[in-house]
Amino acid sequence: MGLFDAFDASGSGLSAERLRMDVTAENLANAQSTRSANGAGPYKRKEVVLESAGSSFADSLSAARGVRVAGIVEDPTPPRRVYDPGHPDADAQGYVTMPNVNTVTEMTDLIGASRAYEANVTAMQTAKSMFARTLDILK
Amino acid sequence: MTLPIDPSIASSASEWAIPSLDGATSEGAGAGAAQGAGSGFGSMLSDQLGKLEATQNEAADAAKALATGQATDPEAVVMAVERARLSMQLASTLRNKAVEAINDVFHTQV
Numbered sequence: 166m167g168l169f170d171a172f173d174a175s176g177s178g179l180s181a182e183r184l185r186m187d188v189t190a191e192n193l194a195n196a197q198s199t200r201s202a203n204g205a206g207p208y209k210r211k212e213v214v215l216e217s218a219g220s221s222f223a224d225s226l227s228a229a230r231g232v233r234v235a236g237i238v239e240d241p242t243p244p245r246r247v248y249d250p251g252h253p254d255a256d257a258q259g260y261v262t263m264p265n266v267n268t269v270t271e272m273t274d275l276i277g278a279s280r281a282y283e284a285n286v287t288a289m290q291t292a293k294s295m296f297a298r299t300l301d302i303l304k
Numbered sequence: 305m306t307l308p309i310d311p312s313i314a315s316s317a318s319e320w321a322i323p324s325l326d327g328a329t330s331e332g333a334g335a336g337a338a339q340g341a342g343s344g345f346g347s348m349l350s351d352q353l354g355k356l357e358a359t360q361n362e363a364a365d366a367a368k369a370l371a372t373g374q375a376t377d378p379e380a381v382v383m384a385v386e387r388a389r390l391s392m393q394l395a396s397t398l399r400n401k402a403v404e405a406i407n408d409v410f411h412t413q414v
Contacts, residue, residue: 168394169387179379289386296390300397 171292177218177231178285184234185213185278189271196266199254208264210240240265356395363388 188211198208214237219230242265250259366384369375 169390172383172387176379176383180377183379293386293390297393300393303397303401 168296172289174231175285175289175292177233178288179282181213181215181232181234182278182282182285185215186275186282188213188237189274189278192266193268193271193275195264196268196271198264199252199261207244207262208266209244210242210264210266211237212240213237352395356391359384359388359391 192210195208200206201208214235215232216235217230218233244265245263246260247263248259249255249261252261255261363384366375366381370378370381375381
């Protein structure tokens with residue numbers, strides 16, 4: 166229980182939401198990528214998995230522990246099949262396997278990450294002003 | 305460093321002793337005075353000032369890393385700077401309060 170526990174928790178939230186935004190941006194950028202670097206078909210949508218930080222017993226005694234990234238996982242939903250015989254990656258039937266990225270879902274994820282970032286900033290500012298108000302008692 | 309406030313000058317007031325900090329739980333304020341300035345409030349003060357300096361250095365390093373483009377995590381920089389600012393605010397408020405108290409003593413009518 167330190168002075169800046171709320172700070173650290175909010176800070177970890179900021180980093181986590183920024184990573185979510187990074188991954189969403191990558192998904193949006195690759196919404197039309199029919200090839201991936203390792204040659205394994207189209208791009209697969211990625212998603213950030215977050216978990217509550219602090220698994221040890223000592224950590225559990227602290228009130229504010231923040232969040233950490235458990236990992237970045239690939240979305241297992243099947244890719245879209247689009248009929249486009251002129252595409253260089255089209256199969257024998259003329260279908261192209263497109264990434265399983267839905268632009269609308271990515272946009273809502275982006276808004277969610279942005280709002281969550283704002284919420285963390287507000288929590289940090291509130292912790293800061295509470296600290297400043299405490300110091301005002303001495304003035 | 306010099307110690308501006310030494311609670312050991314309060315010879316008879318046992319409430320001035322900070323047992324949990326100087327470790328002298330069973331000893332009174334008189335024993336605290338015998339121990340001198342190496343323990344108790346003085347060492348706590350210098351500890352805290354050392355931590356304050358470490359926080360300031362950390363913030364300066366983080367700001368430098370951000371300015372030179374080495375920082376990958378802007379939130380960490382912001383937090384280091386903000387933590388340093390608040391620590392400094394706390395220290396300066398406490399210092400002002402201590403100076404105010406010592407001035408009150410100096411202005412005592414005799």
